[in-house]
Amino acid sequence: MSLPTVTRQPAVPQPWQHHSRATLLDTDSYLIHRDTVTQPDGTKSSFEFHQARVDGALTVALDDQGRIAMVRYRSYVHGEVLTPPGGILDPGENPLDAARRELKEEAGITATTWNRLGEIALMTKSTARLHMFIARDLTLGEQELTGTETGMTVEWWPLEEAVAAAMDGTLLLSGAAVSVLMAANTIHSKGCA
Template identity: 35%
Template sequence: MIASGRVSIYRGRLIELGLETAVLPNGATIELEIVRHPGGAVVLALDEADRVCLLRQYRHVAGDWIWELPAGVIEVGEDPLETAQRELREEAGLVATQWRELGTMLPSPGFCSEELFLYQAGDLSHVGADTQPDEQIEVHWHTLEQVKAMAVDGRIRDAKTLVALYRLG
């Protein structure tokens, strides 16, 4: 796809909303509403007993408490692994010495440029959380079997968490 024109409608602290005229591979010209997003990192942290660090976080947009993995937005100049390490420390109060890439995912590629980098973290140490004022987070530990059951029965509805669990195997 070739973008032939872009108009910015809104630019916030996190996203930009724009209109783009694009030429598709088949030659068709289309108008798109696109959300530009810096991307993020997601951490599936497993302790020595194969328990998963799972957050229960209030999400205003969903109007509910959501089960999800530690995750956050990539800051300017930050590597995705650095983002993963920062978010694990801030949200769960953990640092890890073992890291493994689980690939990437595109949550909503039809209208949003966001790409998420998925990681598995191990060899964990507790250092204390440093949550942001706009975050309401509870840290929980569940066995991998419990978390997979939560995914299957619908208690985990967060896409990035579901994909990371799937990639873990």
């Protein structure tokens, strides 16, 4: 049985048109804008979105037993979360340096081998991007937690269990789920663990 071919629809004939902007909220981390726009169907409306001032970086750290490092902590917004280590970029910091820093701070791990997994937009109404990496050849050390990370624990998950957690919603944060799935795909496509 052959699979049907993927049919791609032609591009929307008329792009969004921007007319004006009102900034509703301006913080150190983000802005909330309300733009007056004309939608692709020609309807004039308003569109609100989140403009991030910084992006995030996240690392899937893979040990020589095929396990990945996950951190568990209590977030203010979502309660208990489980995710590969990650966080926001410091001013002027590039994504790889941020990923290295966050891995060391949150999990106490340094790595020799780094590869880029990719980048995703976190939501349709946000400019925030998450830069994802896979790290190997790990050295374990001590966590360097901040006040908001107090109580954060490190757990080692077999990759196949982490994939199952991504698929069943245990990994609530979208970047956590996507990074684990991308790492698994990368590892399996290269035939190495």
